[in-house]
Amino acid sequence: MNWNLLLPEYPAWQPEWSRGDIRLTFFKCLKWQVEETLNPIECPYHYYCDSVYPGNYSPVVDNLVLFFVVSTYLATLVITVMHIAGRAQSCVQSKRYLLPSGPIALPLIILALAKGHRINTTFPLSSTGPAILQLVQISALTFTNGGDNDIKYVFFEASTISGILHASMYLDAVILPYYTGFDALVKSTFSGECPSCVCRNEDLVVGGTLVSYTGWSLTTFLVVGTLCWRVVCRLYGKKLGKFILIIRSLLEGSSWILMIIDCVYLTTNSPPERLMLRVAAFGGILVLICLCVIRELCTCITQLHSVYKSRAADVCNRSKIEMTK
Template identity: 60%
Template sequence: MMNNLILLPKYPTFQSRWDIEEIHPKFFKCISWQMEATMDEINCPYHYVCDKTYPPNYPFSIDILVLLFTTCSYLVTLIILILDMNTRKGTIFLTHSKRFLLPSGPISLPIIILIFAKGPQINTIFPLSCIGPSILLLVLISSLSFDIKDDKDIKYTFFAASTISGILHASLYLDSIVLPYYTGFDALVNSTFSGECETCVCRKEILVVGGKLVKYKGWSMTTFVVVGVICLRILCKIFGEINGGKFVSMIKVLMERFSWILITLDCVYLMGNSPPERIILRVVAFGGIFLLILLHVVREACSKFFTMDYVAEKLRSVSISTPLQIA
């Protein structure tokens, strides 16, 4: 749990009536804060009370299953990235069967959506309020890194469209987890207890959805840029190299690079600005995301190197096979 000395000023009369350890979950899982009338306009201009909370957490066995699934999804992504780096010509080392194992694949992504939909109750040993953003970033990295171009147009469009829908749904469900969490965090840090009830707090400013301390959302520019990249991939697949296909392909490459920048910025921001809870778990999760980003950069560099080496070999073979003619 968080540091009570930082978040909760010590009020002996308050602590004698309510257990501080039981208050934290109520703040973090509150989905409706009610502003009540106050008679003290100076010391308590805004008085809030939690009106509604999410249901109790699932058993820790559910957290274990989610942890195992997330770990396996991450390891699959990591292994495929490493195998792809060892491919000489920089082609994607990914068959149609392996695609189903990726976090952005047609099997794993619906499971992730289901996990996020039940996320407020998965909060025992693997809290999605802390780890959920890293899982979404894993899905975005997976969708950006692996793109099977050998599919037929209809099949490719179907899978790409399902990925887009899955990413948008996952982002919305993630916000239903993290926004109440960040709102409760703001209510704890920037408020004082009035003592009238467990969650009754006095504030100097209005409490807003998501709070003002952590400005991260799953439904964000990062998500929309990644979705835009997938849409451009569909257009490139349909148009090919004609009818403006080259221009669309150029825009797609620029947006892909911009997507990686946004993902990196989100990861850095969450590492430095997340609530001080489950620090070790959060460091491990976002450290793993940083590793995937680093491997992608290395893979791109290797791909450029192998392409240049391949072109150089072709030029050498052509120059050797072509006889030198002297006038």
């Protein structure tokens, strides 16, 4: 990142401009305005920030959001480990209230992301918001909403699907201005006419060109598609046969692969703000993904073992019948 643009030695720098204010203006700019330039050779595109988001909330709000997110993460981690150890069968119905994708935590996460542009002090959602969305997606894929009947199950799954889509939309409203300002700061030069006035050699696009991640992406739609397909399996699985289970496995596998790719990409390609916080957030997500993959492997091995035992028992019973004959 070209932080030299913010150094006082830069020719266009004005003494009354603060580095922190400039950086905050770029990262929280809501609308970039292009205007005609009198120097088409050295300044073919001239932009300035026309409006910014309101000020940040108190650090108390950030700390509350941090405590809540860490609590839901730890709850997901503990329940995943219990499932791997085979000790979570007794809390199948109640565990959904502790998960990020549950009916209690998910609305609070959506509320935090909806106000995410003002949660930007000790726990900035512009940096950690993608990790929170991935936490919700992992929870939704790993744990099925338990329901006593099909109507309750469909209701819980529909609310989870709606929550993931809303969370993705609100996350984009937070990170796209952040990535746009990052692009404007790195790939531009200050014109000196105002604190946010910059000259560029190319157009400034929404989200910039340096970071390609968005919440409203193929990963989100695959996760949502997987959840929808689970509903179809629950309602019509017996009628449609094995084909519907194959499609479900393909959707789930593709979702996990894309989430891993997004997590690794964000760890290495995000703006260098709050580096340690970002590494800790996505490192925790990678650990949770690994545990969930291990859980799925354990489930598959258990199912194969049970099928093998049942077939072996059938063979033994048939041999006994033949011997008696």
